[in-house]
Amino acid sequence: MNAASPPAVQRIDVALPGERAYPILLGDGLLGAVDVLAPHIGRRVLVVSNPAVAGLYLDALRPSLGNAQVDCVEIGDGEQFKTLETYAAILDALIEKRHHRTTTVVALGGGVVGDVAGFAAATYQRGVGLVQIPTTLLAQVDSSVGGKTAVNHSAGKNMIGAFHQPRAVLADVATLKTLPLREYRAGLAEVVKYGVIADVEFFAWLETHMDELVAKDAKALLHAVQRSCQIKAAVVAEDEREQGRRAILNFGHTFGHAIEALTGFRYLHGEAVAVGMAMAMDLSVRLGRANDRDAARVRRLLDAAGLPLDADVEPQAMLTAMAMDKKALDDQLRLVVCDALGRVCVTAQAPRAAVHAAIEGCRTRHTPRASGNSAA
Amino acid sequence: MNAASPPAVQRIDVALPGERAYPILLGDGLLGAVDVLAPHIGRRVLVVSNPAVAGLYLDALRPSLGNAQVDCVEIGDGEQFKTLETYAAILDALIEKRHHRTTTVVALGGGVVGDVAGFAAATYQRGVGLVQIPTTLLAQVDSSVGGKTAVNHSAGKNMIGAFHQPRAVLADVATLKTLPLREYRAGLAEVVKYGVIADVEFFAWLETHMDELVAKDAKALLHAVQRSCQIKAAVVAEDEREQGRRAILNFGHTFGHAIEALTGFRYLHGEAVAVGMAMAMDLSVRLGRANDRDAARVRRLLDAAGLPLDADVEPQAMLTAMAMDKKALDDQLRLVVCDALGRVCVTAQAPRAAVHAAIEGCRTRHTPRASGNSAA
Numbered sequence: 001m002n003a004a005s006p007p008a009v010q011r012i013d014v015a016l017p018g019e020r021a022y023p024i025l026l027g028d029g030l031l032g033a034v035d036v037l038a039p040h041i042g043r044r045v046l047v048v049s050n051p052a053v054a055g056l057y058l059d060a061l062r063p064s065l066g067n068a069q070v071d072c073v074e075i076g077d078g079e080q081f082k083t084l085e086t087y088a089a090i091l092d093a094l095i096e097k098r099h100h101r102t103t104t105v106v107a108l109g110g111g112v113v114g115d116v117a118g119f120a121a122a123t124y125q126r127g128v129g130l131v132q133i134p135t136t137l138l139a140q141v142d143s144s145v146g147g148k149t150a151v152n153h154s155a156g157k158n159m160i161g162a163f164h165q166p167r168a169v170l171a172d173v174a175t176l177k178t179l180p181l182r183e184y185r186a187g188l189a190e191v192v193k194y195g196v197i198a199d200v201e202f203f204a205w206l207e208t209h210m211d212e213l214v215a216k217d218a219k220a221l222l223h224a225v226q227r228s229c230q231i232k233a234a235v236v237a238e239d240e241r242e243q244g245r246r247a248i249l250n251f252g253h254t255f256g257h258a259i260e261a262l263t264g265f266r267y268l269h270g271e272a273v274a275v276g277m278a279m280a281m282d283l284s285v286r287l288g289r290a291n292d293r294d295a296a297r298v299r300r301l302l303d304a305a306g307l308p309l310d311a312d313v314e315p316q317a318m319l320t321a322m323a324m325d326k327k328a329l330d331d332q333l334r335l336v337v338c339d340a341l342g343r344v345c346v347t348a349q350a351p352r353a354a355v356h357a358a359i360e361g362c363r364t365r366h367t368p369r370a371s372g373n374s375a376a
Numbered sequence: 377m378n379a380a381s382p383p384a385v386q387r388i389d390v391a392l393p394g395e396r397a398y399p400i401l402l403g404d405g406l407l408g409a410v411d412v413l414a415p416h417i418g419r420r421v422l423v424v425s426n427p428a429v430a431g432l433y434l435d436a437l438r439p440s441l442g443n444a445q446v447d448c449v450e451i452g453d454g455e456q457f458k459t460l461e462t463y464a465a466i467l468d469a470l471i472e473k474r475h476h477r478t479t480t481v482v483a484l485g486g487g488v489v490g491d492v493a494g495f496a497a498a499t500y501q502r503g504v505g506l507v508q509i510p511t512t513l514l515a516q517v518d519s520s521v522g523g524k525t526a527v528n529h530s531a532g533k534n535m536i537g538a539f540h541q542p543r544a545v546l547a548d549v550a551t552l553k554t555l556p557l558r559e560y561r562a563g564l565a566e567v568v569k570y571g572v573i574a575d576v577e578f579f580a581w582l583e584t585h586m587d588e589l590v591a592k593d594a595k596a597l598l599h600a601v602q603r604s605c606q607i608k609a610a611v612v613a614e615d616e617r618e619q620g621r622r623a624i625l626n627f628g629h630t631f632g633h634a635i636e637a638l639t640g641f642r643y644l645h646g647e648a649v650a651v652g653m654a655m656a657m658d659l660s661v662r663l664g665r666a667n668d669r670d671a672a673r674v675r676r677l678l679d680a681a682g683l684p685l686d687a688d689v690e691p692q693a694m695l696t697a698m699a700m701d702k703k704a705l706d707d708q709l710r711l712v713v714c715d716a717l718g719r720v721c722v723t724a725q726a727p728r729a730a731v732h733a734a735i736e737g738c739r740t741r742h743t744p745r746a747s748g749n750s751a752a
Contacts, residue, residue: 084460084464091535095529095531095532095535096531098700119499122538123495123536123537123538124535125536125537126524126526126537126538126539127617148502150502153468153471155471155472159471159500159501160467160499160500160501161499161502162498162499162502162503162538163502163503241502241503
């Protein structure tokens with residue numbers, strides 16, 4: 001009998017001080033690998049997942065958990081379950097199964113599972129261990145790394161939460177094979193973002209490999225996830241609690257969050273961020289920072305990823321929603337703008353008229369109806 | 377016109393790293409003092425209080441808040457309101473009034489207000505500023521200092537929460553004048569605790585000044601609160617997140633929490649802790665650590681403070697409740713025991729039989745009824 005050779009593990013370190021440092025463990029087929037997770041979990045584990053992901057991957061995961069005693073709780077699938085109620089249900093499960101301070105919460109799923117399970121881990125008995133096992137592209141390159149945990153409030157996304165770094169992140173790109181294509185493409189928006197904010201060479205690599213990525217080619221995917229995680233890890237290590245530079249990760253997000261809110265979450269997060277990045281590039285050009293060519297390249301790359309570039313949103317309503325964004329400081333709207341591909345900065349100086357025009361510039365054009373009033 | 381001279385302010389520093397360091401500002405009549413709080417609050421404030429305390433002190437507080445825009449939310453008065461529901465109501469108030477990341481939550485009240493408002497501050501937009509203004513003795517010497525925030529779960533006290541250090545603590549002993557005597561005496565239990573765990577001279581001072589303290593003599597009170605806060609600040613600075621030495625602050629508390637749970641919170645926290653300390657001293661003597669004389673001195677001092685020394689609790693039920701205590705690590709019961717007045721340590725080695733006997737030793741003796749079965 002030939003035992004299958006163990007999958008290769010790439011390790012990316014998130015270099016935070018002391019005990020908060022942790023590795024991102026990345027590979028193709030890592031999920032059930034023995035001994036990869038063992039150093040990062042305790043003797044008891046609560047796996048938080050949703051029915052779809054648990055059905056696909058919970059059994060495969062078990063060998064990774066070694067001899068730990070494993071309980072499991074499933075939460076609803078979708079952004080509408082990222083609530084204080086779901087959070088309370090996870091806490092109930094921890095308490096009902098008598099989990100102690102030494103337990104490890106394992107979040108197996110996408111961003112919703114990771115964010116709400118992470119918030120439960122952050123606050124159960126004032127903080128227990130957390131391992132993130134992201135199974136969507138968005139979660140692998142973004143939400144599982146960096147310690148942000150949160151639930152939504154009816155008035156806004158991620159309004160309630162905590163910083164709580166995981167003990168480890170295990171990203172297995174093999175799990176992306178079952179991810180619906182629309183959700184997968186939405187994750188590519190964040191990958192494109194890393195090129196825009198920090199690495200023009202990576203951006204150029206994406207321009208030449210987007211077809212392979214859209215086809216979920218494993219080699220291209222491993223490189224894209226690795227480079228995205230490296231960039232995120234470096235930014236997080238520099239500014240763990242988003243008091244400065246970390247804000248650049250929100251490129252396109254202030255617009256994107258407002259689009260999500262105004263359209264009742266008909267856009268996936270990554271789709272809204274794609275439109276938001278188109279708006280942010282438009283704004284950057286209007287402010288005399290980025291040039292037209294950079295903006296066109298971003299639009300072209302997002303389009304190649306199958307992502308939307310416009311949304312049917314009214315600029316005034318957008319501005320109102322954006323003013324309530326968490327990143328607003330004392331009513332001062334702060335936006336990430338692009339100076340050149342690979343270089344962005346945060347500004348509180350963007351004139352309202354320019355922001356308005358940038359939104360208008362990426363507003364879905366409806367074909368005028370014959371009976372419509374076409375006069376301005 | 378003679379302006380009243382400003383009240384004297386004693387400052388005790390909680391020496392935590394970087395931005396987490398903060399002062400405890402202590403005095404008699406400090407509440408409305410101008411410029412004492414100003415450096416520690418932002419331009420917007422949400423005061424969290426309860427109807428009784430707000431009625432007494434909210435107007436008096438206003439001058440301290442300077443030019444800040446002040447909103448206020450009142451929560452129910454009592455331990456039964458220390459819940460996720462109350463927490464959610466505070467978050468709703470923050471969101472409804474459109475508070476941003478730069479807001480300051482001001483907790484004006486006792487331990488319940490401080491713990492639940494603190495948890496809301498810890499998690500609103502992943503953490504906003506917090507100022508504690510404790511108006512009970514218990515909160516002034518214990519719960520307002522050290523960054524522990526929490527709500528209860530039906531299965532146990534403080535099961536959900538976060539570490540979130542305040543920007544400042546303002547302790548005005550003048551507010552204790554309106555505190556009901558029973559609640560005031562309960563706070564003295566924690567004061568006695570500091571003598572037992574860390575300072576035999578302070579313990580001896582308490583023995584000679586307990587009558588003045590019970591009479592709320594301002595000078596004695598200032599000294600007692602000051603010394604208690606100094607001891608707590610030193611322990612917290614050494615071990616912010618209770619990974620070691622900070623556990624000594626729980627002397628008597630594992631017993632006390634079980635008493636509270638088993639008696640449906642008929643005991644105030646400090647009363648339950650008083651009985652718990654009597655049990656912990658009894659256990660310490662049984663383990664050959666403390667001597668009889670030390671145990672007797674603790675009992676006598678608690679009695680002089682008007683605190684109970686026994687409770688009508690069944691030892692087996694106590695042991696079960698104690699096993700679920702947050703401080704239990706992987707089902708190992710960890711208890712703080714006393715080696716001599718002023719010196720304690722944590723042990724996981726106390727034999728179950730000795731703990732059982734210590735509980736039995738402080739169990740309320742009912743007079744046997746004529747019809748009862750008096751055979752063992």
